[in-house]
Each structure stands twice: as structure tokens, then as C-alpha cells.
Amino acid sequence: MFSLLFVALVALTGRVLALSFSCSEFTSKIDAQATNVAHITLNFTGSGTVRVAGSWDIAFRFCQPLLTKLDTSSTLQVLGSGATYTKEYWHLSYKPEDYDYQRHAAVAGYSTLAFDLLGAGASAKPDPFCVVQIPMNVAIATEIVKRVRGGTLTKALPAFSKIVYVGHSMGSVILNGIMVGSPSLIDAAVLTGYAHPSTDMPVHVPTVADGDIQIAATTFPRRFGSLDPGYTVIENRALFYGPNGTFDPKVFELDVATQDLVSVGDADTLNVGERLAADFTGPILSVEGDLDAGNCTPNCSNIPEEAAFYPRAASFDYVIIPNTGHVLNLHLTAPKTFAIILEWIKSQGF
Numbered sequence: 360m361f362s363l364l365f366v367a368l369v370a371l372t373g374r375v376l377a378l379s380f381s382c383s384e385f386t387s388k389i390d391a392q393a394t395n396v397a398h399i400t401l402n403f404t405g406s407g408t409v410r411v412a413g414s415w416d417i418a419f420r421f422c423q424p425l426l427t428k429l430d431t432s433s434t435l436q437v438l439g440s441g442a443t444y445t446k447e448y449w450h451l452s453y454k455p456e457d458y459d460y461q462r463h464a465a466v467a468g469y470s471t472l473a474f475d476l477l478g479a480g481a482s483a484k485p486d487p488f489c490v491v492q493i494p495m496n497v498a499i500a501t502e503i504v505k506r507v508r509g510g511t512l513t514k515a516l517p518a519f520s521k522i523v524y525v526g527h528s529m530g531s532v533i534l535n536g537i538m539v540g541s542p543s544l545i546d547a548a549v550l551t552g553y554a555h556p557s558t559d560m561p562v563h564v565p566t567v568a569d570g571d572i573q574i575a576a577t578t579f580p581r582r583f584g585s586l587d588p589g590y591t592v593i594e595n596r597a598l599f600y601g602p603n604g605t606f607d608p609k610v611f612e613l614d615v616a617t618q619d620l621v622s623v624g625d626a627d628t629l630n631v632g633e634r635l636a637a638d639f640t641g642p643i644l645s646v647e648g649d650l651d652a653g654n655c656t657p658n659c660s661n662i663p664e665e666a667a668f669y670p671r672a673a674s675f676d677y678v679i680i681p682n683t684g685h686v687l688n689l690h691l692t693a694p695k696t697f698a699i700i701l702e703w704i705k706s707q708g709f
């Protein structure tokens with residue numbers, strides 16, 4: 360475990376204010392068990408169920424403001440990244456003043472905990488067919504939230520009594536899975552780059568055979584040559600972006616160079632996490648890019664209808680970000696998106 364101290368100078372209303380926050384990275388063993396889908400292979404999406412249990416290394420980054428504000432000090436934002444992305448999605452190394460969500464949150468007074476999903480980044484990479492599936496990643500995320508509430512994830516973290524979970528894409532699918540299975544564990548939910556499959560957008564499972572995903576070991580042998588073929592990549596990164604002019608080409612290059620993995624098991628079980636969250640009673644914010652073809656039907660008219668999937672939620676708010684594709688944090692609009700999310704969290708009393 361190591362710690363980094365960032366000292367940023369922030370120009371504020373004509374004067375310069377020194378702001379400090381610190382981040383630490385660590386790995387914790389998380390025990391979890393789940394009912395996964397059985398018999399998934401490279402070309403077969405499986406059938407039946409299988410009970411899977413284990414204990415896996417999960418990689419975390421925790422950031423906290425050095426000057427805690429009383430009204431935000433008991434809140435932790437848990438940040439869940441999407442398929443083929445890692446916790447770096449929340450902590451971009453390039454132009455952090457624009458693209459680093461953990462830094463923006465710290466400036467607003469919030470502690471944040473980002474982590475790599477099972478099967479991605481620096482977390483463990485067990486069997487990508489049988490083990491690394493949405494039900495297991497939901498079980499792991501559930502266990503993580505329980506442990507941060509109890510203050511037992513690691514000595515570096517105090518216990519937090521309020522949890523706001525911010526998900527992106529598959530990270531939002533997993534968040535929705537927690538809202539279905541353990542609805543009282545999370546106080547507020549921010550779902551980004553995510554909508555339930557609508558009648559306008561038929562459910563499509565990405566497969567190697569269709570060319571939607573590619574076997575990581577053969578596509579990038581230098582980075583992923585030792586991995587099981589059930590670990591895949593999505594080489595066409597442009598899918599996640601709006602047209603040229605909506606993002607900085609250097610961010611795109613960084614994405615191409617650092618793109619990560621999605622297991623066939625996760626890709627085949629996305630729908631398991633997308634059920635109606637009948638008993639979630641906290642407030643919900645949905646944030647979508649207007650150019651996210653996979654989640655916004657023309658003009659994002661499906662997003663207001665998402666409220667129907669959360670019948671007991673305290674409130675359902677949504678914001679459509681113009682000129683923005685699927686990976687909201689990586690577009691030119693990122694600072695605006697961050698401000699909207701952080702202001703909403705504060706407006707809900709967290």
C-alpha cells in the first residue's frame with residue numbers, strides 16, 4: 360500500500376486557494392458467493408444456474424479531502440467502472456483538473472472509493488466463464504459496501520454511515536443489482552451511461568462470433584497474452600465516444616492504450632443485473648450523454664421512463680448531457696457532468 364499526496368492550486372473567484380487531498384491504493388480480499396449462470400462458453404450463453412463462492416483480491420483507490428467538511432464527512436461515494444474500463448476512469452492521469460472525478464469530489468468535500476471489478480484492472484482474474492459474471496460482481500460490490508459501512512474494509516478507511524453509489528455503464532448494471540438484492544444498503548444512487556433495454560433497442564449479447572468483442576490474448580498478446588480466451592476486449596473504442604470535436608484526441612489515445620477487459624461471463628449476464636428495483640427507497644439520479652446510442656433512444660426519450668423501474672424511490676431525476684457519448688467522464692463536457700452529479704448529491708443532503 361502506498362499513499363500519494365496531491366496539492367492542487369485552484370483558482371477561485373480571483374484568488375488562489377490551496378487545496379489538498381490524499382489518495383491511497385490497496386488490495387483487499389473480498390469473500391463472496393453468488394448464483395451464476397451455468398455452462399457459459401465462448402460461443403454459448405449458458406443455461407441453468409450454478410452456486411459459486413470464493414475469496415478474491417480486489418484493487419481499490421480511496422481519496423479523501425484533507426480538510427473534511429462537517430456536512431459531507433460521513434458520506435462515502437463508491438465508484439463503479441464499466442466493462443473494459445478500470446478505476447482509472449474515475450481518476451484520469453491526463454488533465455486531472457478536467458477529467459479526475461475523485462479530485463472534483465474531494466474539492467466538493469467528498470471521500471471516494473473506486474475499485475476494479477473482479478476480472479479487470481489490478482483485481483483477480485479467475486475463470487471468466489463460470490466465475491466472473493454479473494451476479495458475482497454484484498455480490499462482491501455488495502460485500503464492499505457492507506464492509507465500508509462497518510469500517511472493516513481496511514484500516515485506512517473509517518466507517519461511513521452514508522453511501523452514495525455512482526456507477527458507469529456495467530458499473531451501473533452492478534449498482535442496479537445491489538438496489539434489487541440489498542435495497543437498504545445504499546442511500547442514494549447515481550446511474551450514468553445506463554438505461555434498461557427498451558423496446559426500441561432489442562437486447563443484444565455481445566459475442567466474439569459477431570465481432571463485438573475480441574479475445575484479449577490474441578488481440579493484445581503483449582498485455583494480455585497469458586489470459587484465458589474468456590477475457591475479451593472491445594477494440595473499437597469509437598463506440599464509446601461522440602463524433603470528433605466532442606472529446607480531446609489525447610484522451611481517446613489514452614483510452615486506446617489503456618483499454619481493459621470484460622469477461623465473456625459478464626457480457627453474457629448483463630441482463631441479470633437489470634431487473635426492477637422494487638424496494639429501493641433512496642433518491643436516484645440518471646446522467647446520460649445525448650450521443651450514447653446504446654442507452655438513449657433518439658432524443659433520449661426513454662430516460663424519463665426509467666423511473667418506472669424504481670417504483671418506491673424517493674425521487675428520480677435525470678440529466679441529459681449534450682454533445683456527449685457513452686463514456687461521460689472522457690468527453691469535453693466532463694467538468695460539467697461532475698459538477699451536476701456533485702451538486703445533486705449535495706442537494707439530497709449527503
Ligand SMILES: *[C@@H]1O[C@H](CO)[C@@H](O)[C@H](O)[C@H]1NC(C)=O
Nearest residue numbers: 400401402403567568569570
Ligand atoms: C467460437 O466462435 C469463433 C468465432 O466464430 C470460432 O473461431 C471458434 O472456433 C468457436 N469456438 C468453439 C469452441 O466453437
Ligand SMILES: *[C@@H]1O[C@H](CO)[C@@H](O)[C@H](O)[C@H]1NC(C)=O
Nearest residue numbers: 597602603604607608609611
Ligand atoms: C476523427 O479524427 C481522427 C484523428 O484525428 C481521424 O483519424 C478520423 O478520420 C476523424 N474521423 C472523422 C469522421 O472525421
Ligand SMILES: *[C@@H]1O[C@H](CO)[C@@H](O)[C@H](O)[C@H]1NC(C)=O
Nearest residue numbers: 559655656657658659660661
Ligand atoms: C429529436 O429532436 C429533433 C430536434 O428537436 C427533432 O427534429 C426530431 O424529430 C426528434 N426526433 C425524435 C425521434 O423525437
